[in-house]
Amino acid sequence: MTTPENCSSLLEVRDAIDRIDHEIIQALGRRMEYVRAASRFKASEAAIPAPERVAAMLPARARWAEENGLDPAFAETLFSQLIHWYIDEQVKYWRQTRGIA
Structure with missing residues (x-):
């Protein structure tokens, strides 16, 4: 894969x-x-929700974003959304695997 600096066209x-x-x-x-x-x-x-785990995860994702030149607040918001969606999906899956409607 070419680097961004080496791209020779918008298509690339x-x-x-x-x-x-x-x-x-x-x-x-x-x-x-x-x-x-x-x-x-x-x-x-x-x-399933494990709020203490979420509370520990979000600052780490913000730090990783900052280390990679990204806006840490945006990363924290993005991951908060992702995590909560995954939690909802895990609840559905947990219920499904246990035969709970």
């Missing part, structure tokens, strides 16, 4: 962005697999 830039976006979607899918795996270790539905 867009192709690279599309590849990266595809990798991000694949990574989110892999993350979902782990979220579902975590549900095996949750004794109750109430254990």
Whole structure:
């Protein structure tokens, strides 16, 4: 893959962005697999949200963003949204695997 500095056309830039976006979607899918795996270790539905874990995760994601030249506040907001969506999905999966409607 060419670097951004070495792109010789807008098409090359867009192709690279599309590849990266595809990798991000694949990574989110892999993350979902782990979220579902975590549900095996949750004794109750109430254990799924794990607010203490979320509280520890968000500052770390903000720090990682800053280390990579991104806006930490944006990253924290983005991951907050992602995490809460994954929590909702994990609740659905937890119920489904236990035959709860």
